[in-house]
Amino acid sequence: MGSTQARIAIDAMGGDNAPAEIVTGALRAREELGVEVLLVGDPAQISASVSQSSSLSSLEIVPAEGTIEMGEEPLGALRRKPKASINVAMDLVKQRRADAVVSAGHSGAAMAAALLRLGRLPGIDRPAIGAVLPTMVPGKPVIILDVGANVDCRPKFLEQFAFMGTVYSQYVLGNSEPKVGLLNIGEEPSKGNELALRTHQLLQDNPQIPFIGNAEGRDVLSGDFDVIVCDGFVGNILLKFAEAVGEVALQILREELPRGARGKLGVSLLKPNLRRIKQRMDHAEHGGGLLLGVAGVCIISHGSSQAPTIFNAVRLAREAIDNQVLERISVVSSHVAGG
Structure with a gap:
């Protein structure tokens, strides 16, 4: 435009x-x-x-x-x-x-x-909602899709999600060589249900998708992946769990900060850090999901x-x-x- x-x-x-x-x-x-x-x-x-x-x-x-x-x-x-x-x-x-x-x-x-x-x-057969979340690596968010548009998916839908996520990661998130992962219960290609097995093969065979393998739940926010694909049922649960964890972490931080005059001084010194923490963890800072x-x-x-x-x-x-x-x-x- x-x-x-x-x-x-x-x-x-x-x-x-x-x-x-x-x-x-x-x-x-x-x-x-x-x-x-x-x-x-x-x-x-x-x-x-x-x-x-x-x-x-x-x-x-x-x-x-x-x-x-x-x-x-x-x-x-x-x-x-x-x-x-x-x-x-x-x-x-x-x-x-x-x-x-x-x-x-x-x-x-x-x-x-x-x-x-x-x-x-x-x-594109089905649109997907992509949600951008922070990771353990500063300045390196991950886009997860689908997080709610499609409860039931076919392998080709997930392949298309991976492609759209790759484009978004490259041109909006600034990853020149994004790494795509398939959310699964294990790293091995043989793990998962039929949907995961068939999708793994499609992603592996598609030269337009920089697929590096399965991503377990612990890998989602590790920074090792730039794009994570899954069906909307799993993705929506994952997104809401991640948001809840962020809210709990912020609440714990507020409760554990020292109180009294000494605490107020400490908080005032930490304000820039606390602001950055909130920006990285609070889902309100991310706006929502893009319907790709x-x-x-x-x-x-x-x-x-x-x-x-x-x-x-x-x-x-x-x-x-x-x-x-x-x-x-x-x-x-x-x-x-x-x-």
Whole structure:
């Protein structure tokens, strides 16, 4: 998209803290990231969420009617509510009025709306949600996919996930030679269920994928791998467990820091370190997951997202746009083996 300013459609009505936190995060992203934001939803509620310091006249609010509730079946709800905020946001990308969508609403509805309105990239059978997590090696995150889009997978789906993860790792995370691993119960090629065995062979035989072998659970955050592939059932459990561990670690850190005047002095000296620790461990700092494989940039954030998460979700969207992730996947995705 060259040097033009990125335009991000934000589902202002999606998530537990909508619209107030969504709007706050979006406005911060507009100011600090230099993007245009289109707030999609109920104009009255969005306007009421804008602080006095922000000018309503400079905001672009795109009206929508209702949202998809967490308990609703995605496909049926999307059809019953064609003007729901997630549908309208996806249509903005389809109509090229926006370059990306960010939503903290019903993740199943976001995925279904992306597929129905944007379609899949050539050569990709199923989209995957990629989540970027920190590792034991500073500045070397790992992308895990799929973390929830596909509960049941075929080997060729995992092969395509590996390819898309490789592209993302190269062009967004900056790994010139990313190392791809298949999540499994052992390092040996003979380990695992039928899906793992067949996928291992496909990855090993595909020259476009820099596959280095199986990755056990203890390897995921080791820094030895740049891309980890798995089905969405396992990946979603892994992601939520990792987030919980991060929250527990931060809580323990807060509880164990010394108290009193001496403790306050120590904490003040450690503030820069503590800030960096939080940035590496807090899932809010990572914004959410990129839905790879659909013909549009789509970031799916946590339902509990607050303003910092939305800000980082917009940052993720801009990075995907700036690094032309969709275009790079499209160029060679049709050559990925599918069988």
